[in-house]
Amino acid sequence: xxxxxxxxxxxxxxxxxxxxxxxxxxxxxxxxxxxxxxxxxxxxxxxxxxxxxxxxxxxxxxxxxxxxxxxxxxxxxxxxxxxxxxxxxxxxxxxxxxxxxxxxxxxxxxxxxxx
Ligand SMILES: [Zn+2]
Numbered sequence: 001x002x003x004x005x006x007x008x009x010x011x012x013x014x015x016x017x018x019x020x021x022x023x024x025x026x027x028x029x030x031x032x033x034x035x036x037x038x039x040x041x042x043x044x045x046x047x048x049x050x051x052x053x054x055x056x057x058x059x060x061x062x063x064x065x066x067x068x069x070x071x072x073x074x075x076x077x078x079x080x081x082x083x084x085x086x087x088x089x090x091x092x093x094x095x096x097x098x099x100x101x102x103x104x105x106x107x108x109x110x111x112x113x114x115x
Contacts, residue, residue: 001014001015001016001017002014002015002016002017002018002096002100003015003096004076004077004091004092004093004095004096005095006069006071006072006074006076006095007069007072007073007074008069008071008072010049010050010053010069010070010071010072011047011048011049011053011054011067011069011074011076012047012048012049013045013046013047013048013076013077013091013095014045014046014048015038015040015044015045015091016040016044016045018100018103018104019038019039019040019093019104020104020105021104021105021106021107022036022037022038022093022101022104022105022106022107023036023037023038023039023090023106023107023108023109024036024106024107024108024109025037025108025109025111026108026109026110026111026112027111027112027114027115028112028115029059029066030111031112033066033075033092034094035075035092035093035094036092036093036094036101036106037078037090037091037092037093038090038091038092038093038096038104039088039089039090039091040088040089040091041085041086041087041088041089042079042080042083042084042085042086042087042088042089043085043087045077045089045091047067047076047077049069052070053069053070053071054067054068054069054070054076055067055068055069055070058081062081063080063081063082064078064079064080064081065078065079065081066078067079074092074095075092075094076091076092076095077089077090077091077092078090
């Protein structure tokens, strides 16, 4: 188990294991957020936050939303809007401890051309 925390500590995202790789995507939103995504089956990821402590953002076809801490603004993860146990979710690996992130290979993704 591994936990990603926001800067102020109001939001914790727990994942089952360290990812083998993280994705550095250059699409219109990921490049602005400066995130590195670790992917998991949605049912294995737990986000803990007090009521109202998470803000959501979705755009375009609104198939997924991004969750960020309402207090400190850190991007925590994205989730599919329609819940399904087989859904994938992306967790922002920037919120793992630095020594954990340092040991994971970063894979570039040309999302700007794909999405
Ligand atoms: Zn926070």
